[in-house]
Amino acid sequence: MSKFSKLGLRRAAGACAITAVAAIGLASMGSGNAAAAPLANGQKVVTGLDGESIKTSRTAESQFSVARVANNGLGRTALLSGTYAAQGSDGVNGKLSVKILAGCQIDVSGFSATTGGSLTVAPPSLTLSGGISLPIKPGEATIQDVSVTKKFKSGKGAAVQLSNFEIEFPNCGGYASARTIVVATGAKGYDINADDDTVTGEGTLLKSTLYGQPFFVS
Structure with missing residues (x-):
């Protein structure tokens, strides 16, 4: 059985790298729940050479496009909810993170992100509300972290739950679309040294x- 140790892999900065901005009105969020469009569930299993494995899944995902108060066609906003999980086989430790891949047809400028709603950590899951505001130039797409990294241990799962998580395209004059990305990394005995970010x-x-x-954001 081979061993590995790699320097330079940085843990996700998560909530530490984002700035706080105001979230949209809670009244809009309440009406969004009733009209949320469900998205397809999904799961994936990757297996190593020695039979070790990690299973990732995406369940109860939905999105709701929110009408902007200005109603000038120069912005798009969606509320995203869902549960994203990872579990390793016996002996496999790792980390789970959730990202948003988003793009806009015409022009998006400015950048900020927020956990302006609530953030509750309660093993084995983490619930995150708040949102992100995406910096995209015409014809471009971007990938943005939406949560802190959640660790999972041997034979046990970890989950991140998004609840009315706001995805904002502040100056999008055309159509906008987005999708989630669930990323799980791990190995037998997987660990990261807090002092020098050595991965073993x-x-x-x-x-x-x-x-x-x-999904499209109207």
């Missing part, structure tokens, strides 16, 4: 990327 483990280093169903 045995056997195969596994990385699973699970893409969600694309």
